[in-house]
Amino acid sequence: MSDINGFNAAYKILQANAEKLRRQDDLDIDSLVPIVEESAKAYQVCKERIAAVRAALQEHLKEENPDAPQK
Known part of the structure; x- marks a missing residue:
């Protein structure tokens, strides 16, 4: 999608631009x-x-509690 590598790099860009x-x-x-x-x-x-x-x-929580109602 983009040449930005990862959340932290993207977040830093947003902070710097702001x-x-x-x-x-x-x-x-x-x-x-x-x-x-x-x-x-x-x-x-x-x-x-x-x-x-x-x-x-959500997947992890579903695996931990398979009987819980799903939203």
Whole structure:
């Protein structure tokens, strides 16, 4: 999907880009496009990793308690 390797790297990108935007006194529209594109890719990586962890956790919990009702 992306050349960003893992949740931590993607999260750091999101933090850095948010800080860049916070520090800007005068909004530079030309610099926004690459920041938004990079942030969107990083967000997608984070979202996919969180979904994978959530699915693995649900599977693990199902295996631990097979009689529990499923949502």
